[in-house]
Amino acid sequence: MEAMYAFFMDTAGMDEMAAHITVAVIMATIMFIVMALCAIIFTWMERKVAGFLQSRYGPMRTGRWHGWAQAVADMLKILGKEDIIPAEADKPYFIFAPLLVLLGSLLAWAAIPWAPGFVAADLDLGLFYIFAVTSLVVLGILMAGWASNNKWALYGAARGAAQMVSYEIPLLLATIPVVLYTGSLNTQDIVIAQQGGVLNWFVFRDPFLFIAFWMYFIASIAETNRGPFDMPETESELVAGYHTEYTGMRFAFFFLAEYANLFLVSMIAVMVFLGGWWSPIPGLDFAPAACFVVKGVLMVFLNMWVRWTLPRVRVDQLMHLCWKVMIPVTLVCVVGAGIWMMASGAVG
Template identity: 45%
Template sequence: MMPLLAVNSIGEYLVSLDFSESIAFTIAASIHVGLVLTFFGVAPLIFIWLERKVAGRIQDRLGPTRVGGRFGWLQTLADGVKLIQKEDLCPEEADKMLFRVSPYLVFVASFGAFIALPFGNGFVAQNLEVGLFFILALMSLEVLGVVFAGYSSGSKWALFGGMREAAQVVSYEIPMAICALIPVITAGTLNLVEIGHLQAGLFTNWLVLNSPFTFFAFFVYFTVATASVKRAPFDLAEAESELVAGFHTEYSGIRWSYFFMAEYASMFAVSGIATFLFLGGWHDGLGLIDLLDKKLELTANGWIGQYIVNVIGLAIFITKGTGLVFFQMWVRWTLPRLRIDQVMMTCLKYLLPISCALFLGATVWPLAIYSVLPKHRTVFSLFGNPTPIGDRLYRKPAVAKVVEKTVKLEPIAETTSVPAAELHGKVQPKAH
């Protein structure tokens, strides 16, 4: 009934407490939005502090040291308070309405990506079947806000920044989507939680080690993702040395900080996708998490333990994601910025053909293993389970039931009357 609201566990819990359905789902949705918004707000605070520390260390400085004790913990918070107090300027030349709205467009697009991004086994605001597709779609909307910000500022620097951003992001979206599809055709699903479940056990099950193609796809994906969230060395949209500050030249105060919150949150979003698609999601790589989870499933009050295991999984996922974000920062402060023509050439002449070749290779690889190398199949099966596309779908135990049930399908009038509770009964366990 409510794909947008479907926050099944809290919602169903509240329904079982005799709340009316709409109130229960509204409360559940607000809780989910609150949790995601908290992460969305807190993560950039930490990442900005981390970025300044990393930049400082790489440039042989100390970075922030004063605010909030020895390590400058509260530096970003102090900066945030300063930004909120600043005057909300709007230039004379600007198209006022668009100028005011475009930071929110960027913010909403980046925040929307977190709706479908899982933070662990079942920790997801909305477990969409098309989760990956949805995240990529929403993150592609960020560019619109940037282009509008650039255009409506009424400044040539901002306009240049906006145009560069449009050209760059539209081009880089293509190899990014293709590279994200490579693990998808290996896994046979677009649902990130399912992709995470497939990588249980030892780290050899991680999709990055599944085949040579997924291995290279990881690096191509990460490069392209860095470019598509406009981080250095691809930050042509705000190239300080050429364009003052690019598309946000005219912005100040809280609206300016929206752009930055969105940028740091998208850094984490693309890193989170990379973690789920290639690096095993919430799994630790030694199989401990699954072992605990399976053991606890059999015991009487195991759900408490399972919940704790899930929280550990969440911590592992966030650690992996933060590690990738740290890598992006490292790259930013190490490599010089490219020129705009070099950026476009890198994408269209190199990354796009490479990702297409990898995509074709990843399609052929499992078939090749099955047909050409039947004897060595056991060797390869050490590295994940390379199955031909769609094979996994039909080998599911559910399929035996499928055929049985379809034969006995009732007339429509009766199948429609399946109560909603029964349909929702089989939802994956969600842990909050």
């Protein structure tokens, strides 16, 4: 990032403000392209993983090798579809809702540290910022459900909002032990604190952090509204939940946001618990960004594995799990990690 600023200010002769704006535009464009690529690759990956887990092939025809072009073809098809806005829908809100969902996700992507020094927004409270802006996703889902003027959509949105607001608490609490260890909310500081091989990753630092990692993982599945917690879009009872009325490009935005969020929570897991850009063996850190992305994709695979293995839970089971199991357990993790830190002399 410093190199980019230096290039625009010294070589191209811009003042500081112009350089900041240029770098911001470039980084936002890169993030958006990566996001769109993620959606295409993960759609194909999801169908192949689902096929593998259910002893079938998944898409095989489009393209030559294992149907690799299926997601590209789907994307082209969805771009050419008719854009239908229901007559009774609240038009401006109906149009704005998918953008709000995508915006919440894209804003959070800004604070992801891909490699040392390569982060779009190097904020002092990066982790807190990520969790704050993702709350826009909840509002986007509520807006979509309400503006559609459809009872299924409204039910789906209400379920989605209740679920995401509830699971935000264990999600946040599970990351607090790591913040205790690091003493900083800056995303780069959190990764730097995990240098030195797999045993220095926060997930293996102490037993409470290990439990906190799995709590984070469960909460992150609920936060992205994916199976077994996909009540907001249960096709058997709510048609398609909050995006029932959306078609074509606007539906594609929700689709894009789902996979962007999936990769986002996976990247946060990698950043906070799994050593970020550090390789498992110390001294082999020649490709930090690749290491980060590979770990992120493995977390996405784990997420898909869970989705296609476990049956959907009921709404009351979902709330029971969150309020009566996960929040107490994560609270114990916070206190336990603090005591462990003091006992092991790690407190600085």
